[in-house]
Amino acid sequence: MPYISNTDEERAKMLAELGLNSIEKLFKDIPPELMSSSFNLPKGKSELEVRRFIKELASKNITDLICFLGGGFYDHFVPAAVGAITSRSEFYTAYTPYQAEVSQGTLQSIYEYQSVISSLTGMDVTNASLYDGGTAICEAIMMAVRITRKKKIIVDEAVNPIYRKMLHSYAANLNFESIDVPVGKDGRADRKTIESELDNNTACIVLQNPNFFGCIDDVSDLADLAHTSGSLIILSTYPVSLGILKSPGEMNVDIATGEGQSLGLGLCFGGPYLGLMATRSKYIRQMPGRIVGETADKNGKRGFVLTLQTREQHIRREKATSNICSNEALCALSALVYLTLVGKHGLRELAELCNVKACYARKRFLEIPEIKQKFDSPIFNEFTLELPANAEDVISKLVHKGIMAGFPLGRYYKNMKNCILVALSEKRTKKEIDFFAESLGEIL
């Protein structure tokens, strides 16, 4: 029997100590009529058989296409040292660090994680992680509702449409009202409409930078606007872009959120990922999730503990700032190790590399006469093209040439059936980009 080490003899001895002669007796509290009516599962298999089977399943997923698909989830390079650290079982087989003295490894690493994310986002404080970039936005909204005691949420339509769908189901069930504002002609947030929607009942404005269409922006003016009406501004960010882009802190944002997948995590079919959240010091007591703080032991030696726990469910129960308990600690460790390896100058270099590849690719595509640039705003690593044909058809044809061309925007935006969202990472080479451009030219 795998993973149970006691022998029949040992079990018998233990039962004898309990004065019992069979394990069944331990379940005597369960009325017989409540016992399982069925438990129809396959017979257990050996590790070798299971391994073979999983390899076979893995081979039924197609991952050897050249990837230009992004949409908030990117094919970045992950240095080998990230996995070498996160696969240390002292880290991954530990629980939440409630017992600080035997969890200093986890606690110090979370403290370091909070430090790098705070610095990256230009915010004061960061929590120990949330589930993902989408639930991070939902938590940020609930936080803004608590802080402002208002219930209206203004959401830019260029916030990832998947996150907007999540936000809509949270809104429907959690009793706040959200209004989606279409993006402006240049691909940036539409100031006029946002201003006209903003009123004294508005808890927050939710934006994303770079936005879903790949456009970059400076939302400082919107932050000022929000603040004049007693509202907050929430900005969802792409952490790699912060190697070069103006940080949420510099734009006077109140709550920065983001998906941390790009920081050393695999795409892994949608998870586990990493929800980033950072805010200003004055809002810390309304922040959801765990927070690690520095302290000292009896002898004055520095150490780290979970702190400000009176916000949390295990203490405050129904009055807690959030219901979150388990978070994405190991993913936060990946992000920390990744950012440590990449380093201060490396992150800038990486961000520039992604940007120049995107600029080159866009230039190549725009050389094809039938293709138009959808928006004029500057881009980071992703951009929107308008094709002379249905984007889904083009994507299908390119799959046959070995290219995962991008995301068909018509799926979430009715008027964009011919638009495709194309993403570049440092992994894409000039040769691959040229091949993509040539193949696209042939198809159109």
Place this chain on the structure above:
Amino acid sequence: MRLIFEKSISGKRGVRFPERDVPSACNIPDGLKRKNYAELPEVSELDTVRHFTQLSQHNMGVDTNFYPLGSCTMKYNPKICEEAVLYKGLADLHPLIPQLPDGNKLTQGALQVLYETSQFLSEITGMAEFTMQPLAGAHGELTGTMMIAAYHASRGQKRKKVIIPDSAHGTNPASAAIAGYEVVSVPSNAEGVIDLDEFKKALDKETAAVMLTCPNTLGLFNTQIKKIADKTHEAGGLMYYDGANLNAILGKIRPGDIGFDIVHVNLHKTFGTPHGGGGPGAGPVGVKKNLVEFLPISRVVKKTDGTYALEYNYPSSIGYIAPFYGNFGVILKAYIYILLLGQKGLTRVAENSVLNANYIMKKLEPYYHLPYMRTCMHEFVISAVKQKKNGVRAVDIAKRLMDFGFHAPTVYFPLIVEEAIMIEPTETESKQTLDKFIDIMIKIAKEADENPKITKTAPHNLGISRLDEVKAAREPKLRWTK
């Protein structure tokens, strides 16, 4: 240990990127660029690896130490699961692929994993269908509570209350409250389970649901559970099962058979996926037939031709609660775990976890106060009230255990037991380990009598002594700054 920032030396690098191979220049306008570089460490790869390896050595994990943390099911995590999530085709699979034209065809293996795991969980818990999307137990609770609201709304009702026993985990009331419900806390009786009379008083037409874990957080099975379910249903409410304690009952009882309508399962507890120092976990939610229409979208279906697909067209659904299909990497590990153990193996998990817990409980009973003298399930709660007379509290015993190479049990939870110490050994631990643990617990009980100062000032052997939590909260220092 020094912080990584304190080891940083300007100019050091841990990774190099390929040289630029495209002729374009960076075209981001200066006004959109950040003024200063983010303060990331500047260290070599070796510095990085050594720093984090040393940090890891300041942790206890299941692989290094016995970890009897109650309610957390810290069982051994099979290594094949860790290996498999790295396979090509799984680790590098983009989650948006199924949303491309014909994308389902490109992800058949992954969709099969999701579909079959959900089928296994339905059979294990006696439910009609599962969503694999919730990203942890608490997220499952919120998803479940949203479905409860949708169910009542569909019947033209807006019920206000969720009944939760006072022994419940904090996430239960927190999840219900976030979903807009008033939480009614019902006390436990002398047997350690929800008081039936108090329960009946609390139950009325405003009750949307009753949220329970069974066995409960005291490790006790509620023999009246069917009655509670029947009463709740009579009043038009739903029964929600917090599956955090499912380990005890695998193959023995199914929540669906005993009257529960909704259940979440913590894959990171019962199904052997590691806890990662706090996460990631996964909290899939299963429902009975009458609630299937409210499940989140997307849903994974098996077509008549044997292929798998994602479906989105469910008008009564509560909508999206996660970006994709759940914490796929965690789900994959749980899937492998179920395949390895199979029907018999899973049943033995329950039997051995219950045996291990009862064995320790029996051996400790002469030395510690046992608030509920009953057969326990996979975990049990003792109290340090005897030791408290000498000034030794539960937390002191927890810290003292560390000196002997054990992770502490859960302390001060559930809230209804004074000086609670909650012990969950799990099925994967051997009698030898349990015996060692028992010996040390007895030794500590004696020490608390004879020389309480040692216990009260523990730990002594860790290189770090007890940390000042009050100071941390009073003067919050939450990040390094230059």
